[in-house]
Amino acid sequence: MEKHCLRFKDISVSEKMLYSLFLMTIGIGYLFGLTHLYYTHQMRDGQPGMSIQDVMIAYYGSQDKTRLGSAINGGPMELNLKSVDDKEKILAWLSTGKSKAHFEQDVAPILNRDCTGCHNGETNPSLPNLTTYEGVMDVASSKAASLPGLVKISHIHLFGIAFILLFVGRIFIYSDMSVSLKRIIVVIPFLSLLIDTTSWFITRTYPNFAYVVVGSGAIMGLSMGAQIIISLYQMWFGTRLQLSSEQQAQLKKYALVLQNWTLNGLAISKNYVLKTAPIVWRGGSQILLSFYHLFRYSLHTNLALSDAEQLKARQYTQTLQAQGYQVWFASKGWLVKKSLLSWLFLSSIDDLENYVADVIS
Numbered sequence: 001m002e003k004h005c006l007r008f009k010d011i012s013v014s015e016k017m018l019y020s021l022f023l024m025t026i027g028i029g030y031l032f033g034l035t036h037l038y039y040t041h042q043m044r045d046g047q048p049g050m051s052i053q054d055v056m057i058a059y060y061g062s063q064d065k066t067r068l069g070s071a072i073n074g075g076p077m078e079l080n081l082k083s084v085d086d087k088e089k090i091l092a093w094l095s096t097g098k099s100k101a102h103f104e105q106d107v108a109p110i111l112n113r114d115c116t117g118c119h120n121g122e123t124n125p126s127l128p129n130l131t132t133y134e135g136v137m138d139v140a141s142s143k144a145a146s147l148p149g150l151v152k153i154s155h156i157h158l159f160g161i162a163f164i165l166l167f168v169g170r171i172f173i174y175s176d177m178s179v180s181l182k183r184i185i186v187v188i189p190f191l192s193l194l195i196d197t198t199s200w201f202i203t204r205t206y207p208n209f210a211y212v213v214v215g216s217g218a219i220m221g222l223s224m225g226a227q228i229i230i231s232l233y234q235m236w237f238g239t240r241l242q243l244s245s246e247q248q249a250q251l252k253k254y255a256l257v258l259q260n261w262t263l264n265g266l267a268i269s270k271n272y273v274l275k276t277a278p279i280v281w282r283g284g285s286q287i288l289l290s291f292y293h294l295f296r297y298s299l300h301t302n303l304a305l306s307d308a309e310q311l312k313a314r315q316y317t318q319t320l321q322a323q324g325y326q327v328w329f330a331s332k333g334w335l336v337k338k339s340l341l342s343w344l345f346l347s348s349i350d351d352l353e354n355y356v357a358d359v360i361s
């Protein structure tokens with residue numbers, strides 16, 4: 001087996017140069033990525049510097065901070081505001097009852113000038129729509145990260161990082177070391193990437209999962225860093241680390257411990273999966289139904305509502321909200337969220353009326 005596997009000593013210098021530049025570029029890119037994370041999240045809790053609170057607020061939200069407030073107060077959208085006074089005006093509105101009259105007078109003009117170029121529901125439908133009071137209230141009251149937003153980042157994140165890990169791992173496999181250790185180091189970044197992304201979603205509901213987000217993110221970074229450094233070292237400074245037999249035995253011991261942990265972890269997750277499978281099954285059919293509704297939503301044409309209908313719609317929405325449902329009105333109709341997995345699309349005011357009647361009875 002081993003004989004057929006190439007090692008760094010078997011590859012040409014130009015190949016090594018190519019790999020080295022690739023690994024270094026990825027390493028630098030990763031550092032920029034971390035810096036970007038720092039700038040986007042560090043001020044979320046109002047304190048400079050990154051803390052676990054920042055991560056909790058990013059996904060779970062916070063009792064006294066709204067997504068709009070966080071976005072313009074130290075968040076990534078602050079730079080879009082033309083003056084500091086405007087920020088104070090919006091924050092004042094957020095903290096004093098958020099009435100519609102106050103909104104029209106103080107807030108709407110600012111948003112129309114600085115924000116609706118992007119946040120208009122048309123240019124980029126996945127961004128919060130800030131052209132209407134309802135749209136703004138959505139980010140002024142809902143606190144957790146939005147589900148569609150997270151789904152969007154997750155798919156980009158997984159596709160992108162999987163490729164990086166594939167290439168970095170492929171190069172790392174040329175290195176010369178204990179095979180079991182190598183197998184583990186190749187698997188860890190992928191596992192932690194998956195755990196990290198899954199925990200974003202869980203943190204929306206359970207803020208303490210922020211620790212898992214940070215922990216798995218850190219493990220991914222460290223293991224990828226280890227792959228890069230080991231590869232670069234072996235490429236240019238010798239094909240094998242000079243280890244005494246004692247050190248090798250030590251390393252083997254660590255590798256075994258790691259292997260045990262991984263196996264135990266897998267066993268535990270297997271139990272967990274078996275236990276949760278029925279719940280997931282029920283959830284799965286809910287999700288399919290919800291997708292069907294979201295699909296219908298995406299195909300539907302815009303609604304034209306008379307003033308009277310708008311008034312009625314608002315009352316229905318409030319009734320549903322009082323029952324604990326979340327309701328969004330977009331120009332095509334109403335999206336109703338009953339629970340995390342259960343969504344519904346109502347495409348006309350009559351549908352909405354019938355649904356409300358159902359819920360109340």
Ligand code: HEC
Pocket residue numbers: 067068071072076077080081111114115116117118119127128139145146149
């Ligand atoms: C150049 C386009 C652009 C402009 C102008 C802009 N935004 Fe954004 N906004 C975005 C993008 C892209 C995102 C999603 C990326 C992200 O979450 O960082 C976003 C996200 C947001 C979010 C959601 C943050 C969250 O919690 O997910 C809020 C709230 C927001 N913007 C408010 C504003 C406000 C208020 C203004 C005006 C002061 C503004 N934006 C101006 C592009 C823009």
